[in-house]
Amino acid sequence: MYFESFQEFIHMGGHGFYIWLCYAVVSIALIGYFIYSKSLATSNQKELINFYRRMDARVQNESGINATKSNLKSEEDK
């Protein structure tokens, strides 16, 4: 260890402010991006659940419309 006491460690020979500012900013950025990138997969999954629901609903709707259209057509044909 190169420091005698905790005070000395914080003080860093007068350069404590520069050093701790750098370490603080870097660790906040790295931890923040780690959490963000980890949460992305989860939030995408939630989004996808809604996407699939909407897609299923649309498919059902469309087939419903088509069904009536083709019914009408076949009635016109008659």
Place this chain on the structure above:
Amino acid sequence: MWTWFFQLASPKWVYQFANKLLPWFRAATVILFLVGLAYGLLYSPMDYQQGNTVRIMYIHVPAAFLSMFVYVLMAISGGIGYIWRIKMAHIVSVSCAPIGAILTLLALFTGAIWGLPTWGTFWQWDARLTSYLILFFLYLGFMALHSAFDDRKTADRAAAVLALVGLVNIPIIHFSVEWWNSLHQGATISKFEKPSMDVDMLKALLTMIVAFQVYFFTVLLQRVKAEILQREKLSSWVRKLVIDQ
């Protein structure tokens, strides 16, 4: 032997592989950072000229080194995606950009703070600093260009071309301290010569470089996972995976 290589092009396989790897990478990141920080902050000596500010090196140099590594990875995988039209390569390329930009910004920031007590200025328009600032703009340009297209395939290809063109900046950054006069010092670790620094400092620096590297692969895998889900949402395995959970 080649099946393993070809599997890398399959988003489904990569997604499952990333899930297996991630716990190990996360654990390794934490351990390496703890060891590296202990070395850097507690068990390495002061510089005889700079005093304790030299400890900023243990985050400045890994961030700067990694940001250039990430750029090369981004450009090469973008190029692979462009030439062979491999979806996975574009996914990796696009996932590299945000973390690369963050690392570049961090290296710029820590460099500026380090410059204040040692150089007496936080910024100088010299070759190393300016070319490195351009790297930051290249990352921003890549992300802006990619988000400017509605069609994802066009966006991937356009951004890949930008990344490849910007690759020319990497050797410029590396050699800038030799080609031009700069406030910035030259490289202290080189493959060919003995490093010109104390052994304890070198230990701390190398551990931190590895820690940053492993951290990068961790966040890259997390990002790639999310990107795969988004892009492969119409394939049945993604649907099954999402609904099962």
